[in-house]
Amino acid sequence: MRETTFVKKNIDKWEKFENLLKKKRPNPDQLANLFIEITDDLAYARTNYPRGKTTAYLNNLAAKVHQSIYRNRREAGSRIISFWLYELPQLFRSVHKEFFYSFLIFFIACLLGALSTAYDDHFARLILGDGYVNMTLRNIENGDPMAVYKGTHQNDMFFSITMNNIRVAFNTFALGLLFSFGTGYFLMVNGFMLGTFQFFFYQKGLLWTSVLSIWIHGTLEISAIIIAGAAGFALGNSILFPRTYSRSVSFRRGAVKGTKIIVGLVPVFIIAGFLESFVTRLTDAPIFLKLLIIGVSAAFIVYYFIIYPIKLDKQAQINPVNYFGMQEKVTEEEKESLV
Secondary structure (H helix, E strand, O other): OOHHHHHHHHHHHHHHHHHHHOOOOOOHHHHHHHHHHHHHHHHHHHHHOOOOHHHHHHHHHHHHHHHHHHHHHOOHHHHHHHHHHHHHHHHHHOOHHHHHHHHHHHHHHHHHHHHHHHHOOOHHHHHHOHHHHHHHHHHHHOOOOOHHHHOOOHHHHHHHHHHHHHHHHHHHHHHHHOOOHHHHHHHHHHHHHHHHHHHHHHHOOOHHHHHHHHHHHHHHHHHHHHHHHHHHHHHHHHHHOOOOOOHHHHHHHHHHHHHHHHHHHHHHHHHHHHHHHHHOOOOOOOHHHHHHHHHHHHHHHHHHHHHHHHHHHHHHHHOOOOOOOOOOOOOHHHHHOOO
16 A cells, blocks of 8 residues: 555554543543554554654654653642543443343342342341341331441541442442343342342331431442443443453453542542541431431432533534643644655
8 A cells, every 4th residue: 555545544544543632531442442453553654664754743642642641640649630520520421231131130130139128028128137126126126227337436437438338339340340240139139138228217217317317428329339330331241242352351341440430439438438427327317407407418319420421422522622622733744845
């Protein structure tokens, strides 16, 4: 293939890659996909046009990625802000489908747990354990059904609950290694527990009391577990469906994506642990305050993990070059001299 023909065939793709590099926060998946193609083109050019301008151009284009990476690393504070404002939402946008499946499995398991409790008086003991059920019954008889949240010192409770929630989220993610089935199983187990728990209190005429208490922290906690399920499905699907990548490369990409999502959930679990340890125990707090905390928590989850990623994605599609700002301009003469 003549060099001019090679350039005309690929110039649009190279320009797309340049536009992506001009963003302050380029989409990592798009960047990786295009970079692989650029390096393939560079290898072809080096073989067929070792002294040509095309080879020099592609070599310079590939080098810009390296420069961009190390320029960003020097801006540690900016990198952290960028992660929370752009990178994590963009990553989560790419697993919205997995998030829907995770939510669906968890929701169905909740319904099955409630239904099973309704038709089997012993099901609650099977799922929640005799010790917990007996303790709750004693608390109900004593007029304080939510006393379980008052039995431990706040600081000790905060540490143990937060670490346990992080462990549950990590296990939910890691079980995606079992071709996504492990994650699905873990979501079902937790869904069964929640559905059983809520219906158990419904049978005792305390559904509203339990909702106003456990969902103070449960809105963030349960949502984060479902999000961890999305990360687990992304990991498992990277093994099952590698697409155009080799299975090992696809697995590494899925593992990195899922790990970043789990890291992003850590502050959510810290806040949930704080609420459970210091606020949920305040059973006499005004109903308005409880509803406010639940509402704000739900609004945050819906906006940050669903609405905001979609908005970022749409804005990037409308103006892919200027939306995130511009880096240094690539000279037009360099491209024109190739054609």
